[in-house]
Amino acid sequence: MINASVCTIGDEILIGQVIDTNSAGISRSLGEAGIRVRRMLSIGDDRDEIFNNLRNELKLNPIVITTGGLGPTKDDITKAVLAELSHSSKYVENAAQMEIVYRILHSRGLEVLPNNKAQALVPENAEVIPNTLGTAPVMVFRFKEEEYGHPATLYALPGVPFEAMGMLPAVLDDIRAHNELCDIHHRNLMVYGIAESALSQKIASWEDALPKDIHLAYLPNPLTGIRLRLSIYGGHKEEEMLRIESEVAKLKGILGNLIYSDDDDSLENTVGRLLKQSGKTLSAAESCTGGEISHLITSIPGSSAYYLGSVTSYAVEVKEKVLGVPAETIEKYGVVSSEVAAAMADGVRCLTGSDYSVATTGLAGPGDDGKNPVGTVWIAVSGPAGTRTVCRNYKNDRKRNIERFAASALDFLRLYLTETKML
Amino acid sequence: MINASVCTIGDEILIGQVIDTNSAGISRSLGEAGIRVRRMLSIGDDRDEIFNNLRNELKLNPIVITTGGLGPTKDDITKAVLAELSHSSKYVENAAQMEIVYRILHSRGLEVLPNNKAQALVPENAEVIPNTLGTAPVMVFRFKEEEYGHPATLYALPGVPFEAMGMLPAVLDDIRAHNELCDIHHRNLMVYGIAESALSQKIASWEDALPKDIHLAYLPNPLTGIRLRLSIYGGHKEEEMLRIESEVAKLKGILGNLIYSDDDDSLENTVGRLLKQSGKTLSAAESCTGGEISHLITSIPGSSAYYLGSVTSYAVEVKEKVLGVPAETIEKYGVVSSEVAAAMADGVRCLTGSDYSVATTGLAGPGDDGKNPVGTVWIAVSGPAGTRTVCRNYKNDRKRNIERFAASALDFLRLYLTETKML
Numbered sequence: 001m002i003n004a005s006v007c008t009i010g011d012e013i014l015i016g017q018v019i020d021t022n023s024a025g026i027s028r029s030l031g032e033a034g035i036r037v038r039r040m041l042s043i044g045d046d047r048d049e050i051f052n053n054l055r056n057e058l059k060l061n062p063i064v065i066t067t068g069g070l071g072p073t074k075d076d077i078t079k080a081v082l083a084e085l086s087h088s089s090k091y092v093e094n095a096a097q098m099e100i101v102y103r104i105l106h107s108r109g110l111e112v113l114p115n116n117k118a119q120a121l122v123p124e125n126a127e128v129i130p131n132t133l134g135t136a137p138v139m140v141f142r143f144k145e146e147e148y149g150h151p152a153t154l155y156a157l158p159g160v161p162f163e164a165m166g167m168l169p170a171v172l173d174d175i176r177a178h179n180e181l182c183d184i185h186h187r188n189l190m191v192y193g194i195a196e197s198a199l200s201q202k203i204a205s206w207e208d209a210l211p212k213d214i215h216l217a218y219l220p221n222p223l224t225g226i227r228l229r230l231s232i233y234g235g236h237k238e239e240e241m242l243r244i245e246s247e248v249a250k251l252k253g254i255l256g257n258l259i260y261s262d263d264d265d266s267l268e269n270t271v272g273r274l275l276k277q278s279g280k281t282l283s284a285a286e287s288c289t290g291g292e293i294s295h296l297i298t299s300i301p302g303s304s305a306y307y308l309g310s311v312t313s314y315a316v317e318v319k320e321k322v323l324g325v326p327a328e329t330i331e332k333y334g335v336v337s338s339e340v341a342a343a344m345a346d347g348v349r350c351l352t353g354s355d356y357s358v359a360t361t362g363l364a365g366p367g368d369d370g371k372n373p374v375g376t377v378w379i380a381v382s383g384p385a386g387t388r389t390v391c392r393n394y395k396n397d398r399k400r401n402i403e404r405f406a407a408s409a410l411d412f413l414r415l416y417l418t419e420t421k422m423l
Numbered sequence: 424m425i426n427a428s429v430c431t432i433g434d435e436i437l438i439g440q441v442i443d444t445n446s447a448g449i450s451r452s453l454g455e456a457g458i459r460v461r462r463m464l465s466i467g468d469d470r471d472e473i474f475n476n477l478r479n480e481l482k483l484n485p486i487v488i489t490t491g492g493l494g495p496t497k498d499d500i501t502k503a504v505l506a507e508l509s510h511s512s513k514y515v516e517n518a519a520q521m522e523i524v525y526r527i528l529h530s531r532g533l534e535v536l537p538n539n540k541a542q543a544l545v546p547e548n549a550e551v552i553p554n555t556l557g558t559a560p561v562m563v564f565r566f567k568e569e570e571y572g573h574p575a576t577l578y579a580l581p582g583v584p585f586e587a588m589g590m591l592p593a594v595l596d597d598i599r600a601h602n603e604l605c606d607i608h609h610r611n612l613m614v615y616g617i618a619e620s621a622l623s624q625k626i627a628s629w630e631d632a633l634p635k636d637i638h639l640a641y642l643p644n645p646l647t648g649i650r651l652r653l654s655i656y657g658g659h660k661e662e663e664m665l666r667i668e669s670e671v672a673k674l675k676g677i678l679g680n681l682i683y684s685d686d687d688d689s690l691e692n693t694v695g696r697l698l699k700q701s702g703k704t705l706s707a708a709e710s711c712t713g714g715e716i717s718h719l720i721t722s723i724p725g726s727s728a729y730y731l732g733s734v735t736s737y738a739v740e741v742k743e744k745v746l747g748v749p750a751e752t753i754e755k756y757g758v759v760s761s762e763v764a765a766a767m768a769d770g771v772r773c774l775t776g777s778d779y780s781v782a783t784t785g786l787a788g789p790g791d792d793g794k795n796p797v798g799t800v801w802i803a804v805s806g807p808a809g810t811r812t813v814c815r816n817y818k819n820d821r822k823r824n825i826e827r828f829a830a831s832a833l834d835f836l837r838l839y840l841t842e843t844k845m846l
Contacts, residue, residue, distance in 0.1 A: 014460055016451030017642050019444055023465070028439030037437055038472070040465035042446070049461070108818075162820070219440050284735075290721025291714035294735045298713025301789050301821055309741040311734055312707075312717045318732040318775055322745075352741055366724050397585075398724055 001036045002179055005057040008042045009050060009069035009078050010159055022067045022157075022164045029165075033172050034184045034233065035063065045069055050081040058143060058152045063175060068159030070136035072115040079123070079139075082156055086141045088123030096130040097122075097137040104135055126156075129170045134163040140174060153178065185232045185240045187248060190261040190270075192225030192411045199226060203254055206247075214247060222400065223407045224266050260414055267410040268296040274417045275306035280355040282413075284310035285323055285348035287335070288362035288377055292406040308352040313344065323347030336361050336372045338389040341380035349382045356383040358413045364401040377405040379412045385420035388412075424459045425602055428480040431465045432473060432492035432501050433582055445490045445580075445587045452588075456595050457607045457656065458486065468492055473504040481566060481575045486598060491582030493559035495538040502546070502562075505579055509564045511546030519553040520545075520560040527558055549579075552593045557586040563597060576601065608655045608663045610671060613684040613693075615648030615834045622649060626677055629670075637670060645823065646830045647689050683837055690833040691719040697840045698729035703778040705836075707733035708746055708771035710758070711785035711800055715829040731775045736767065746770030759784050759795045761812040764803035772805045779806040781836045787824040800828040802835045808843035811835075 006026050012018045020042060027037040038061055043049045050069070057064045069078030083091065098120035105112050119135040122128055129138035136158040143152045155171050157164045175181070191199060196218055200207075207216060213235075219227040230247060232240045252259060260270050275282055284293050294310040297303055313319040316335065320327055325343040333339040345359035362377030363369060375394040380387055390412055394404045429449050435441045443465060450460040461484055466472045473492070480487045492501030506514070521543035528535050542558040545551055552561035559581040566575045578594050580587045598604065614622060619641055623630075630639060636658075642650040653670060655663045675682060683693050698705055707716050717733040720726055736742040739758065743750055748766040756762040768782035785800030786792060798817040803810055813835055817827040 013447070014450060014463065015454050016447040016449070016460070019442065019447045020463075021442055024436070024439040024442045026439070027437060031438050037439070038467065039476075040437065040443075040463075042463035044461065053462075281738075283741075286714075286717075289718075290726075291709075291717025291733060291735070294709075294714025295712075295718050295825075298735070298737065299822060299825065303713075304737055308738040309735045309745070310714060310737075311745075312714070312721070312732045314721065314727055314733075315731040315775070318706075322732070322734075322774060351745060352738070399722060402718075402722070 001034060002063060002175075002181065003038045003061045004030055004035050004063035004065060005039045005041065005061045006030075006037055007040070007054065007057055007064060007066045008159070009045065009066055010042075011044045011075070013042045013068070014044045021161055022159070025161070025165050026065055026067070026168060029168050029172065030065075032184065032186060033175070034182045035175065045075050045077055047077060047081055050078060051085060054081070054085060054154065055148075058148045058154060062150050062152050063179075064152065064154045065157065065171065066154065067157045067164045070119075070156065070158050072119055072135070078156065082126070082139065082141060082154070083123035085154075086123055086125040086143075088125040090124050091121040092124050094120050094122050094128045094130070094137055097128060097135075100130060100132060101135045129167065129174065131158060131163060131167055133166045134158055134160060136163075138167050138171065182234050183237065185235070185237060185244060187230045187241070187244045188262075188264045189228045189230075189248065189251065189255075189259050190225055190263070190265050191228060191255060191258050192260050192267060192407070192414075194226070194258055196220050196226060199258075203251065206250055206254055210247060211243070214244065223403055225260070225407075225411075227264060257415060257418060260411065266296075267407055267414060269300055271410055271414050271417065272297065272300045272303055272306060274414065275356070276302075281306050281308050281353075283308045283348045283352040283354035283357045285344040285357065285359040286310060286312045287314065287319070287344070287360055288364045289360045289402055289406045289409065290314065290364075292402050293358065293360065293409055296406055296410065308354045311348050311351070319344065319347075323351065334369070334371055336363060336369060336376060336378060338378050338380070338391065341378035341389050342382070342387045345380035345382035345387055356381065356413070356417070358382075358409050360405055360409050362405055364398045364405065366398060375401050377401075377408065379405075379409045381413050381416040383416060383420065385416070388416060424457060425486060425604065426461045426484045427453055427458050427486035427488060428462045428464065428484045429453075429460055430463070430477065430480055430487060430489045431582070432468065432489055433465075434467045434498070436465045436491070437467045444584055445582070448584070448588050449488055449490070449591060452591050452595065453488075455607065455609060456598070457605045458598065468498050468500055470500060470504055473501060474508060477504070477508060477577065478571075481571045481577060485573050485575050486602075487575065487577045488580065488594065489577065490580045490587045493542075493579065493581050495542055495558070501579065505549070505562065505564060505577070506546035508577075509546055509548040509566075511548040513547050514544040515547050517543050517545050517551045517553070517560055520551060520558075523553060523555060524558045552590065552597065554581060554586060554590055556589045557581050557583060559586075561590050561594065605657050606660065608658070608660060608667060610653045610664070610667045611685075611687045612651045612653075612671065612674065612678075612682050613648055613686070613688050614651060614678060614681050615683050615690060615830070615837075617649070617681055619643050619649060622681075626674065629673055629677055633670060634666070637667065646826055648683070648830075648834075650687060680838060680841060683834065689719075690830055690837060692723055694833055694837050694840065695720065695723045695726055695729060697837065698779075699725075704729050704731050704776075706731045706771045706775040706777035706780045708767040708780065708782040709733060709735045710737065710742070710767070710783055711787045712783045712825055712829045712832065713737065713787075715825050716781065716783065716832055719829055719833065731777045734771050734774070742767060746774065757792070757794055759786060759792060759799060759801060761801050761803070761814065764801035764812050765805070765810045768803035768805035768810055779804065779836070779840070781805075781832050783828055783832050785828055787821045787828065789821060798824050800824075800831065802828075802832045804836050804839040806839060806843065808839070811839060 126139040139156040141154040217229040319325040349357035365374035549562040562579040564577040640652040742748040772780035788797035
């Protein structure tokens with residue numbers, strides 16, 4: 001595997017004002033393309049720091065990817081340092097990027113000022129990948145073996161995450177064109193509702209019998225569950241994918257509906273896809289999740305095709321008056337109960353006329369209600385096959401508990417939709 | 424100013440599975456304590472990488488803070504490398520940490536296994552700051568001038584963000600006890616509703632007249648606006664704070680109600696504080712924000728004291744049937760209009776009986792409605808002083824637009840609450 005360094009440049013990262021998300025995104029994409037990131041480094045907008053550190057990274061690894069420091073303001077000096085590093089004695093205008101600069105500024109109704117035009121100027125020894133998403137071009141600097149002990153290439157990407165991640169495929173194409181990369185064949189499966197340790201035990205004998213060239217990775221995430229990734233390095237794509245699929249088939253036999261998607265996916269998108277396929281509609285009634293379920297569902301473009309809306313019933317009166325939860329039910333079982341969750345789900349389904357609904361009532365913390373521990377949630381799903389409820393418990397802070405409750409509710413809804421075969 | 428390196432250790436960071444939030448948090452805290460972070464580095468769980476890179480960081484900077492690699496599993500080898508680096512020939516048990524290990528595992532109903540007990544073993548040349556939040560202790564390694572050309576200290580923190588950030592104050596205390604840190608006096612002001620460039624112009628003459636020893640920083644964030652930070656390095660705390668306050672008073676005169684908080688704060692917390700003070704209640708009606716406003720409001724502990732609930736009216740029928748928006752209003756003005764926003768706000772206030780309400784209707788994208796551009800939002804606030812509406816436009820992707828709409832709605836509500844002096 002070929003090695004790489006990822007380097008972010010900018011005082012805003014170094015003083016902790018901005019969290020660096022580019023490095024993780026770049027590393028993940030490089031890894032999936034068969035390039036191993038060995039170091040991530042963040043440095044400030046300082047000539048010596050940039051110059052010396054980039055030289056050092058080029059010595060250590062044949063591929064160096066930088067982000068940031070390419071803006072039009074005075075503090076962004078990366079381009080000047082790269083000119084020096086690449087022994088460029090002048091800047092040349094890149095026509096393709098200049099056209100993009102004009103197009104972007106005109107579309108915003110802005111005049112093209114000298115410092116905007118300067119964005120399309122690059123050191124003479126840079127190759128350019130025009131940045132279609134912003135004004136600063138992607139620059140490629142190739143260094144001969146004599147200089148760093150091995151041929152080395154530096155890719156300078158803009159710092160805006162949307163632009164950096166958007167231009168990364170073009171960088172990967174260039175890396176592939178200049179290097180013999182081992183093909184990697186991947187297959188993802190998304191799993192929810194089981195802890196990593198329990199999952200590992202459940203699939204232990206399958207994992208032990210896995211052919212030695214098929215690699216398995218567990219990639220857990222509290223909100224989307226565990227991504228299982230099977231990979232084969234090298235070989236003929238179609239043949240290797242067939243071998244992977246035969247292992248996936250066995251795994252599906254073991255895990256059943258713990259698997260919610262055949263690809264890298266989210267629970268809210270999976271639920272949306274199921275509803276869209278069947279032409280059915282959904283609504284939500286939220287207490288302890290406070291709007292998070294609705295927010296997740298509507299984060300999916302096109303969700304208005306199946307999502308009618310929700311009621312956040314934070315106050316007891318809203319549960320009673322808007323959702324029609326009987327006062328006696330609350331009195332008898334308490335707000336955090338199976339019965340109230342069910343009545344909320346039924347209530348919002350009736351109110352909106354949706355085919356399905358999901359509801360939550362629980363305690364996100366920090367305070368409890370004297371009866372249930374913090375982290376308790378009752379989830380209900382209502383639909384043509386009746387109303388189901390489940391109780392879950394998490395032990396996180398308020399923010400994390402709310403996120404977990406919402407993910408858990410979406411998964412419970414997903415199970416209802418698939419198990420009742422209404423689709 | 425004393426310089427520092429921050430180093431995260433762990434394959435999960437390097438393969439992009441986890442975004443490193445520790446480095447930003449640590450840098451920010453160090454910066455506010457007068458310690459300048461010059462480099463952030465992420466490396467994998469590899470003996471040579473850890474050993475060589477930590478030696479290099481100790482040569483470059485007198486303070487090195489590491490996070491991660493201290494877990495009980497086999498892949499976490501940082502402690503062994505630190506033993507080597509500190510010339511420790513054996514491990515010793517730390518009684519205070521052992522007690523914590525037992526306490527934590529027992530509270531979770533778990534048995535204390537040998538690899539748990541090993542967490543309380545530290546290299547003999549380590550000083551220990553017991554980690555009250557987890558099983559891995561904070562270790563401090565002090566190196567003499569001969570070794571790295573200057574006295575150097577390495578602080579090894581656990582990688583779990585909650586533990587790393589929670590133990591950081593103890594690390595800062597130790598740094599203060601062993602170094603002459605310049606006192607830094609800070610004062611934050613939170614501003615919303617003005618772009619950074621416009622703000623900079625608005626306060627230009629005040630900024631030009633600012634005493635040279637008072638530093639001003641703009642820290643923009645799309646969701647919380649701009650944090651203005653005034654700092655003085657050194658001097659007597661009370662005197663210097665008085666000087667800062669006199670500048671803050673001038674700034675308040677210029678910016679008026681663009682300032683929403685006198686401290687590092689969020690809009691949802693500010694709105695919550697205003698409502699709590701006055702004993703008034705709030706509800707929300709969301710279309711394009713899809714639950715995000717409600718989610719933000721309920722993310723604040725204790726929000727049930729003033730927040731009654733919300734209706735997410737994604738479908739037109741929910742706007743009409745649940746919120747009582749007249750069909751003629753929608754027909755005549757369109758869903759994305761001042762009139763519909765106002766009717767939604769009035770409707771949810773009536774439905775829940777709250778003192779105030781806030782509503783949104785707009786287009787988060789990607790598709791538009793053929794009339795309004797993507798990124799358009801109408802916001803309404805209803806309350807005892809009547810119903811107000813405003814139109815805003817943002818040019819981001821769906822996710823960012825939803826976040827901006829919600830922040831903008833909370834700010835519009837904040838202005839209504841303060842300007843109508845109902846409080």
